[in-house]
Amino acid sequence: MTSLSLPSFEDKICLPEHLRERIAQLPRPLVFTNGVFDILHRGHASYLAQAKSLGASLVVGVNSDVSVKMLGKGDDRPINNEADRLALLAALESVDLVVIFTEKTPVKLIEQIRPDIYVKGGDYEIDTLDETKLVKTWGGKAIAIPFVYQRSTTTLLGRIRS
Numbered sequence: 163m164t165s166l167s168l169p170s171f172e173d174k175i176c177l178p179e180h181l182r183e184r185i186a187q188l189p190r191p192l193v194f195t196n197g198v199f200d201i202l203h204r205g206h207a208s209y210l211a212q213a214k215s216l217g218a219s220l221v222v223g224v225n226s227d228v229s230v231k232m233l234g235k236g237d238d239r240p241i242n243n244e245a246d247r248l249a250l251l252a253a254l255e256s257v258d259l260v261v262i263f264t265e266k267t268p269v270k271l272i273e274q275i276r277p278d279i280y281v282k283g284g285d286y287e288i289d290t291l292d293e294t295k296l297v298k299t300w301g302g303k304a305i306a307i308p309f310v311y312q313r314s315t316t317t318l319l320g321r322i323r324s
């Protein structure tokens with residue numbers, strides 16, 4: 163019987179204890195974004211590709227299952243568990259590294275990574291975010307990417323349920 167090794171994209175999933183060395187290996191400018199990415203859709207894929215194009219590498223911080231519960235998206239969320247959400251993001255060409263965070267916001271993680279560019283989608287008022295204020299303390303930039311495709315996990319779930 164042929165034995166197959168795990169697909170190489172799994173290497174993009176970073177354990178928090180390896181974060182410092184993995185970040186040091188990535189080319190700069192380093193772009194960072196974060197989110198739940200519960201049911202991946204075309205809006206996410208397009209957004210992440212555009213985020214990557216702003217720099218040389220893209221790191222995605224992914225909310226742990228417990229931290230999703232703090233965001234008020236619903237008692238049944240996330241639909242996909244943290245391991246699966248990390249793996250799907252790691253499988254995208256645009257993504258260089260994925261790492262979990264367990265707090266309500268990714269501020270602690272951003273302090274560790276010190277990205278050159280912080281990115282969120284156009285559904286956020288980027289200038290009001292603590293994440294934006296933080297990256298500016300070391301001369302970083304924050305950029306909001308407008309939606310190209312009107313998609314959302316919540317809308318998809320509504321359609322499945324109706």
Ligand SMILES: Nc1ncnc2c1ncn2[C@@H]1O[C@H](COP(=O)(O)OP(=O)(O)OP(=O)(O)O)[C@@H](O)[C@H]1O
Nearest residue numbers: 197198199200205209282283309311313314315316
């Ligand atoms: N249609 C979209 N186009 C571009 N960016 C998006 C889109 N939807 C979400 N994003 C961005 O992707 C990241 C993750 O978003 P999120 O997981 O909240 O997606 P969502 O589909 O809006 O989910 P939910 O409906 O659960 O809030 C965020 O930074 C958000 O700004």
Ligand SMILES: O=P(O)(O)O[C@@H]1O[C@H]([C@H](O)CO)[C@@H](O)[C@H](O)[C@@H]1O
Nearest residue numbers: 196197198199225266267268291293
């Ligand atoms: O997928 P979402 O809901 O867009 O991701 C959230 O983004 C929040 C944002 O960074 C403002 O603080 C973050 O706090 C939250 O933990 C989710 O990642």
